[in-house]
Structure formats: C-alpha cells, structure tokens
Amino acid sequence: MKHLIRPASILGATVLAATCLAAGAAGAASPNAQMRQAMLTLRGLIDRRGAERYFTYPKVRTVYPRRLVGSGAWPDDPWTGRDMLPGRTRGHYRYTVSPDRRRYRLVGYTDGGVVVLSGGMPTSIMRAYDHRGEEGLNLIRQYVEDHAARHDGLYPSPTEVSADGAVRLEPERRYWPSNPWDHRDMTQRTDRGSFSYTVSADRSSYTLHLHRALKNDYVLRGSRRTGVWRCLLDTLEDEILRRSGRILRGYVERWSLEHAGILPTVAEMTPDGAVGATHTDWPSYPVNDGPMRPGTEPGSYTYSPGGDGSYALLIHLHAGDLDVGGDAPRPVAPPHSTGAP
C-alpha cells in the first residue's frame, strides 16, 4: 500500500501546483482592475465609432453589446464573465452623451466604487475646423466685396449672402465654402461653423461673424473706405490722375513755348492762375469733380519750376507720387542774318 500512497501524493501535489500556476496566470488582476480595463476598452470602442462618424459619438441605446457598429469584441463583466451591460451595479456601466453628441461620459461600477471616463472630439480637430471656418468666411468676404464692386459700392443685403443668393450666383455660380461641422454650405445661423452678416442701413459697411468652437466669434468688417471696392476705385482714380498729369505737363510746356522758354510760376500754374485762365478744360479731381489744385493729398499736384527750364510736376496718387516733370521745350530762334545780299 505504501507504494501507492507516495505516487498518489506526488501526483496530487503536482496537479495542485499546476492548477495554482495556471489559475494565477489567467486571473492575476483583481475584478476591480479588470473592470477598469474593461471600461478603457469600452471607451476605445466608443472613440473608434465617434471618429468614423466625424466625431459624432454614438447614441446611448447603441452603446450595447452587438449594437455598436464595428465592435466585434465586447468587454466582459469581471464578476459574471458575460458581456458587460448598462446598469448601476458592480460590473455595469452608464454612458451619457451631450446633446450635440460631441462629448460623452462613461461611468463604470466596481466593487465599492466607480470609474469615470470621458471623451470627445479632439481639440486639434476643433482648431482645424475653426480655422477652416475662418478661411470660408474670408472667401465669403471676397464675394461680398466683389458684389459691391459690381453694384456701385453698395454692399449686399443679408438675404443675398447665402449659398442660393446673388452673392454666390452672380455673375456666375461660384464655389461656396462648406461648414466643417455639418459638411453643408455655410449658412447664416448661430451654431458653430455658421456665420452672421449684417450691413449698415446705407449699405456702405458690413460685419461678418463666424461662430467658432474654441474661441469667441471671428469678426471681419468692411466698408467702402477699406474694402477691395475702395482699392478698385483708387486704382481707377489713379489712372485718371495719371492722364491728368500728362495734360498739366502739356500746359506747362505750351506756356514755355509761348513765353520764350520762361516757365510759369507756381502761382500761375493753378486753375485760377494765368495758366488756368488760358485753359478752360483744366483737369478735374475725379472724386469731387472740381479742378485739380496744388496740395499733398491724392488728387492734387506739386509744381516746382527750375531756373534752367527744367521743372518738377508731382501728381499725388493713392499709390504714391508720379513725377511728370522734365525739361520744357524752348521756342526755336529765327535763323541769324549773315548780312549777305
């Protein structure tokens, strides 16, 4: 019998040791630790689903085994070994999502405590969306300015600043920026990624607001004084002033020819002076339609005669000064008599 007891004891001890080792390896973590791990795993599944849906997180009823799309595996309730389910007792979880479904909260119930996790749209994506909204608003601003340039400088009414309004459709249909939050045309609303447009009663100025996620509204203002419309007008006015400068140069040179090479004085070279008196078609300042006068503002000129027949005539443009001066021509002297018969 002794020879039976010894092998039986050895066999029993070996099996026990193996059992303990295997059990220890398989179940090393406590149930509470397993619960925390399960909660992190569940958060991972929710995050993946959110990222696939433009960072719109799942509805409460879909965070459930076999309902959450793409979740082939589901974490276990460590106390039952079955799929973890919603509830408020140990081994369960509670998932809540914000009304816009951009943020969520996940509470897991352990033995005597809770694990609270939260998640939502990453800030880096929100920042990128905000910046894209700013770029979209700048594009709309360009269309608004363009519209004013084609309507005598009058900025459009609010109803015209939309994806189906005149600002987009005239003179031809243009690309309209999209709202990164809903992937549709940017619209005048108050939610994130949308914008507001207001125009003054005389339609001479406007304000555009972009409603951002991370910061206060992004604001663009424009008026006839500062807008592209103003740039266009300045360019046109400068072109008129360049021509007017050439006309004034002609007056100086004609005076010189008619006065034996003597240049007009500063006082004479004015619309009310002697030169002006001989030219009824004195060039006008395009803004007020009055005659161009000496001065330093855009639309005026500075005349400086020199002693040797040269002169400076600076035309003051919006884009700087244009010097049309030079050397005035002298009348050709009659040929000298040689005294020969």
Added chain:
Amino acid sequence: MTRRTLAAVLAAVPLALLLATAPRVLAVSFVDKQVQAGGLLIQNYIDRYGQARQFVYPPRAMVKKGGGLPNAKLIWPANPWTGKVMGPGTARGTYTYTLGADGRSYKLTMHLSRGNHVLKGGAPQWFKAERDTASRHNALLLQRYLESYRLQHGSYPESLDATGFPDPPYVWPTNPWTGGGVAEGSGLGGLSYKRVGDADYTLRVRLTTGWSTPALKALL
C-alpha cells in the same frame, strides 16, 4: 479510513480541482479572449494618440508599457499565459504592431494560442475628403487674394507667399496637413503657382488624388 481509501482521496481531490477549473484555465478560447481584450485596450491607447494628432499614429517604440502612450501608465494588459506585462513579440499572449508608411494607419496583431487576432486602425474615410476640401478652399481664397493684389499693383506677384500680401490683412490660409501657413510645394496641401505674363497665372493645390484640376486662373 484504510490506506487505500486515503490514497484514493489524495489523488482524487487534486484531480477534481483540476477538472473544476479546467474550463476556465485550459479552454483556449477563454485565455485567448483575454489576449483579444488586451489588444483592444492597447488599441484604445493607440487610437487616442492618433486622434489627438490628426490621425498620425504612434511609432512602434511607443507601443509598449512605459513607451510613452498617454494615459497608458496605470493599466496595461497582462499576458495571460505568463502573468507578466503583455509586450511585443511573436509568442502567444504577445503582439506585433506595424505602422503604415505614411503613419496614418496601423495593424496590431495579437498572437493567440493558435493563430492571430488582427486589429486595424487608421484615419477614417471622411478624413482625406475633408482635408482635400480644406485645400480647395485655400486655393479659391488665394485666387481672390491674387485679384486684390492685381488691383493694387497692376500685375500678379512673381511668387505666392504670405509676405507678398501684408495689406489688406486677410487671414492667410493654413495647410490642413501641416498646420502651418500654406506655401508652394509638392507635399499634400502645397501650392503650385505660375505667373503667366502680367495678366494671368495658374494656381493648383496638391490633393490626395494629385494636383487639382483644372488650374485656377485670373478672374479679371
């Protein structure tokens, strides 16, 4: 109790214990399920890293306990076959992490007792389209800036960069792929600008599908 009975009991008790725990310890599916669950946890860390970085996923050296993945310090899965920390490898209970060439996708292979369980991740489908839309926005906006520039200067600029457009102070668009100001270059979101005489130009932007077509040209 006879010695025979005693021997029988001594042998039977451990055997009974072994049988009682056998479904939990020896069933391959149960332990492999723990390996899969561990993989999901690691994937959670990888995904959170990527989502916070515009879907650029971590390098291989980071995907391990203490490798620097955010929030991964406290809980890292154990290899149920060894009871130790789950780590990279090829044996059962370990994993292999491979990163796509552009860093925007990955594959996490969990090594089970027999075979593998593969978890994949990457930038979502909508992401490239979203970036391409942003790039097109940029080109259209710059087209408008070029027209303003011509109104002010009489011709289009030789090159296209922010320094040439100080006034009016419109926002300079951002390259959605780099986060920096958009600039000429052949990388994603980069620009190709060529002045054609004084009165025209071509402007393209690099999309995920290649250069945008048709090229934008002078409006005035």
